[in-house]
Amino acid sequence: MGVITLLAGTLLPPLDFFIVNLAIPSIQDDLGGGDILGQQIVASYAATYAVMLTLGGRLGDLYGRRRVFLVGLVGFALASLLCGVAGEPWLLVVGRVLQGLTAALMAPQSLALIRASLDGRDQTIALGFHGATFGLAAVIGQALGGLLVTADLWGLGWRSIFFINLPVAALGLLGSLFLHDPHTRGEGRLDAVGAVLLFTGLAGIVVPLLEGQALGWPWWCFVLFVVAAGVLYGFWRYESTFDGNRSRGRHVMPLVPPRAVTAPGVRISLVAVALFYSIAAFFLIFSEHEQAVGRTPLQASLDILPLGIGFLVGPLTVPHLMRIMPRRIAALGLGLETIGFLAFAGLVAAFDQTPWAAAPLALIGFGQGLALPSLIRITVTHIPRAFAGLASGLVSATLQISAALSVAILGGIFYAAADTYGSTEAITAVSILIAVLLFASSLLSLRAERVLYPETPSKIIGAHDPETPETQEGKALSQVREQ
DSSP: OHHHHHHHHHHHHHHHHHHHHHHHHHHHHHHOOHHHHHHHHHHHHHHHHHHHHHHHHHHHHHHOHHHHHHHHHHHHHHHHHHHHHOOSHHHHHHHHHHHHHHHHHHHHHHHHHHHHHOOHHHHHHHHHHHHHHHHHHHHHHHHHHHHHHHHTGGGOGGGHHHHTHHHHHHHHHHHGGGOOOSOOOOSSBOOHHHHHHHHHHHHHHHHHHHHHHHHTOOHHHHHHHHHHHHHHHHHHHHHHTSOTTOOBTTTBOOSSOHHHHTSTTHHHHHHHHHHHGGGHHHHHHHHHHHHHTTOOHHHHHHHSHHHHHHHHHHHHHHHHHHHHOSSOHHHHHHHHHHHHHHHHHHHHHHHSSGGGGHHHHHHHHHHHHHHHHHHHHHHHHTSOGGGHHHHHHHHHHHHHHHHHHHHHHHHHHHHHHHHHHOHHHHHHHHHHHHHHHHHHHHHHHHHHHHHHOOSOGGGTGGGOSTTSTTSHHHHHHHHHHHO
């Protein structure tokens, strides 16, 4: 029951993203605001969520993951209620900011508690369900968003997409009675200076990425990029002044302990995660292409449904695959995605309309479902359990920032190519680019696993926790923890 509760916290943030995207035209018709309101509805949530994830994960480490999870869950429900009753555009945007903030408190604790409270095969199974929950959010979001708006239940219209979060949150609160946190709270206080620096630096990257495309990339976007790079460098220098992982100055703990992040393999894993989520732009360009070839919103949601179904099934097969091949599952999933995108590009180029591409879309979703929990497991296993919240926040923030980068860069390429050559040629070219990025991610995942599991394959199954002393990585991280 405790794991189910955590999965409710995993489900809500992506579910809200998918459902809201499909309801934006109805919201604009009701509240006004035009395209600007539509951009603000998406950007206010996505930017706040991405910027606050690392801080949210670290708050769980310091003040108790169960406690922070419940604060985020209740806050997300109240923010959803505010969005549902909003009668003015500005109030809806405020509600979306609060949703992003509370989601960033809630989501990292789900993965952190799985990491901290489960071991071995139980942890692998839970991570599989964690990944499947993302697929479930994609499936439900694509279908339920349009259905709720069209059905207009009790005359609520688009407001029902926010009210649907309330019963899910209520079930999560009920299940929290069975939630176990082996580490109720850490030592020390939050690094407020580091939090401000990290927030400012990430905001300087995420906000221009989300708004720059729609605004035509004004000069201030590039100024913010430069300033953000300087602030993030200053943040890292500041964090490096802490004595290892120990507190200083009235028991202040570093927000991002350098020795945890620089542990062998962590950076390789995070880059692999970032390249993996280049697929985020595909949902945008797929929708644009569907409109260009005359598909209705309902037809478009059905066309991409095979990807969501594959994404739902893929993670559930990971525990069974691990019996056969405990390593290289992430690379296998990324390889299947690469093949799927190349096949999709070929079919779209040949037949123009995407209904012909159901099989490669299902393969893409299945590969994504294999790769996501496996990449998460590889990444968080490099970081000691004491920093489980930090690890979860870093992974989640990497996914969100990668999504923003992907939409800005690959989306920009799609629009430019579509204007010049047409939508079919544009989606074909971008699909091939995504395939290349996924292949690069698969190579990096193999390298990260070689760092994590330097022993022979016969020793791997019992050594996928870095705190297990049999691996060299476990010894190295144990030494870090003891310092």
